[in-house]
Amino acid sequence: MSIEVRVPTLGESVSEATVATWFKKPGDAVKADEMLCELETDKVTVEVPAPAAGTLAEIVANEGDTVGVNALLAQIAESGAAPAPAKPQKGADAPQAEEGKMAGKNVDVMVPTLGESVTEATVSTWFKKVGDTVAVDEMLCELETDKVSVEVPSPVAGRLAEIIAAEGSTVDAKARLAVVAEGAGGAASGPEVKAEKAEAVDSPGAGPETVTERKDVEDAPSAKKAMAEAGLSADQVTGSGRDGRVMKEDVAKAAAGAAQAAPAVASAAPAPAAAPRAPVPAEDAAREERVKMTRLRATIARRLKDAQNTAAMLTTYNEVDMSAVMDIRNTYKTDFEKKHGVKMGFMAFFVKACCHALKEVPEVNAEIDGGDVVYKNFVHMGVAVGTPTGLVVPVVRDADQMSFAAIEKKIGELGLRARDGKLSMAEMQGGSFTISNGGVYGSLMSSPILNPPQSGILGMHKIQDRPVVVNGQIVIRPMMYLALSYDHRIVDGKGAVTFLVRVKEALEDPRRLLMDL
Known part of the structure; x- marks a missing residue:
């Protein structure tokens, strides 16, 4: 059975939009409510979720196309096998039957569409490290172009097997960033809870379920960028948004609270200079702060x-x-x-x-x-x-x-x-x-x-x-x-x-x- 994906209501007086980015390609498995694409109007950006689980059979409106309200964007082929990756999460023994063919499959994480005339980007921050489990559409890293920052989501659920482009490296528009072992992280629900108990020790009363629930909350993109710039992790910031979502203002508060420790961080291990520099007295060097120039x-x-x-x-x-x-x-x-x-x-x-x-x-x-x-x-x-x-x-x-x-x-x-x-x-x-x-x-x-x-x-x-x-x-x-x-x-x-x-x-x-x- 084929299910149509159509342009949602765009708001009062808005009659058309432009297809900005497709997060999936034909043949990809999708879950219900998983983000398929992003539309841009003259007022807002609208995300289009999948109406049902299945396989993305066809993309009708390509990136850059202008579409009206209720226009056909794509077709999803309904499939009973699409939700199967969720089964292994009940225990580590489940993969032998249905996930056996998925556990060993490696999926490349590619540089997303960067926009017209943009041919390269710099990897600014990795939010995950090799070995971490990742969920579908969970943010893996952030790229900086000469105009905007671009977040790169995981194409599948699994485990981050390899990081190909390290932080600070420059990549072209078709480069591979990482490799995710599909399904390998699906069986990690049990171990993940155990690992997160260690994080919960610092928060009295917080059990594994609380931490796991927090991980499902997507922080504001501006907050992620601010955390990366301030050198803070999500664990160091208390979110004030809905369901504990970290907002940009929360990062500013956390950074202010950590200001006393900043001198020690600044003088820890300065990066090597890009060009020869005149000798600096030791007492002056201890009071300097060296920060890598951003891509922008x-x-x-x-x-x-x-x-x-x-x-x-x-x-x-x-x-x-x-x-x-x-x-x-x-x-x-x-x-x-x-x-x-x-x-x-x-x-x-x-x-x-x-x-x-x-x-x-x-x-x-x-x-x-x-x-x-x-x-x-x-x-x-x-x-x-x-x-x-x-x-x-x-x-x-x-x-x-x-x-x-x-x-x-x-x-x-x-x-x-x-x-x-x-x-x-x-x-x-x-x-x-x-x-x-x-x-x-x-x-x-x-x-x-x-x-x-x-x-x-x-x-x-x-x-x-x-x-x-x-x-x-x-x-x-x-x-x-x-x-x-x-x-x-x-x-x-x-x-x-x-x-x-x-x-x-x-x-x-x-x-x-x-x-x-």
């Missing part, structure tokens, strides 16, 4: 340096009187928030002003591809966001077609997801122009670096009251310096200055945006 930070460094080495980068400056924008905000911010449910900020004005200017100077919105110049008849606006792990640039797609309220909502949503480490690959790809706001940190003036392969980036800065001359009179006005960095290979000085002047005009007199002047 290393990629940021490489891409920024590549931008300087590749593009003929030049920056031009101007200043803008923010009085008109601030007057509009003060007049309408209350009504705006009541109607749209989002606060009126400055960013929507800058996005609109840039979209307006890009129409007149399209080369700033273009890119060089070999010997060609690719002009884009759309604006996918990148908005640089600072996060605890580094700078990321989520993209507001088709920003030139969006209203002020829609832009503010989208930027707020992307900013929150960026700080929580929940941005998807698709949300950080395809930008055609970028805005970076150093003013939120107090920067008065800077020269932003291009985000390749884009040809332009606008730098916003701190709004500061300064004396300026208006109609022959010296007055105090809220002024902001603007900086446009551009690729001089494709954008001439005249075009860059014209772009910046149009942005300035639109901000100093927002009525020009309505009149398309």
